[in-house]
Amino acid sequence: EAQVTQNPRYLITVTGKKLTVTCSQNMNHEYMSWYRQDPGLGLRQIYYSMNVEVTDKGDVPEGYKVSRKEKRNFPLILESPSPNQTSLYFCASSPPVASRMANVLTFGAGSRLTVL
Amino acid sequence: EDQVTQSPEALRLQEGESSSLNCSYTVSGLRGLFWYRQDPGKGPEFLFTLYSAGEEKEKERLKATLTKKESFLHITAPKPEDSATYLCAVQADYGQNFVFGPGTRLSVLP
Numbered sequence: 001e002a003q004v005t006q007n008p009r010y011l012i013t014v015t016g017k018k019l020t021v022t023c024s025q026n027m028n029h030e031y032m033s034w035y036r037q038d039p040g041l042g043l044r045q046i047y048y049s050m051n052v053e054v055t056d057k058g059d060v061p062e063g064y065k066v067s068r069k070e071k072r073n074f075p076l077i078l079e080s081p082s083p084n085q086t087s088l089y090f091c092a093s094s095p096p097v098a099s100r101m102a103n104v105l106t107f108g109a110g111s112r113l114t115v116l
Numbered sequence: 117e118d119q120v121t122q123s124p125e126a127l128r129l130q131e132g133e134s135s136s137l138n139c140s141y142t143v144s145g146l147r148g149l150f151w152y153r154q155d156p157g158k159g160p161e162f163l164f165t166l167y168s169a170g171e172e173k174e175k176e177r178l179k180a181t182l183t184k185k186e187s188f189l190h191i192t193a194p195k196p197e198d199s200a201t202y203l204c205a206v207q208a209d210y211g212q213n214f215v216f217g218p219g220t221r222l223s224v225l226p
Binding site: 092 | 148152157159160212216
């Protein structure tokens with residue numbers, strides 16, 4: 001089944017304790033991105049990647065890092081989490097621009113993070 | 117700055133009562149406007165892409181339309197299973213960023 005898989009789905013952590021949220025897709029998509037979703041604010045893009053070793057900042061990158069060493073994986077790293085990073089996080093991917101479904105995002109199920 | 121707003125914030129309909137959701141956008145050059153559906157506890161699922169003013173797309177009870185400033189998602193004779201949050205997003209022609217609206221939470225009562 002074509003899908004985007006995120007882990008963990010739920011996480012409670014404390015301020016300053018480094019964590020990584022993994023994201024993997026099995027559709028050979030080139031484009032991958034991370035979003036956070038907060039009530040009343042909608043989905044906001046954190047980082048995106050056009051391909052392996054190519055990443056760029058979205059609208060709210062502060063406090064986050066990403067890497068794209070393999071095409072299928074795009075982990076989100078919080079080096080020193082703070083309470084304002086408590087949110088629902090989504091990873092998404094989309095096929096190449098030449099594809100019929102270009103720019104259509106396939107989302108993971110979400111990771112709910114709470115930072116105390 | 118690219119912006120997307122959606123109205124209403126929440127909408128409650130009786131089964132069979134048709135209505136429309138609005139998505140207003142500001143973008144320097146539109147590559148595409150996207151509609152997604154999001155069920156509680158799940159990631160958004162793709163519904164439609166619209167590329168140019170005047171374009172329309174249909175899927176079952178849903179029909180999306182696009183003008184130069186806004187898009188409408190028309191829901192005809194909705195059923196309780198249409199209850200979800202509907203998200204609108206735009207992608208500008210100068211980059212790969214997607215800007216999402218806050219969504220409209222639709223409840224269809226039997």
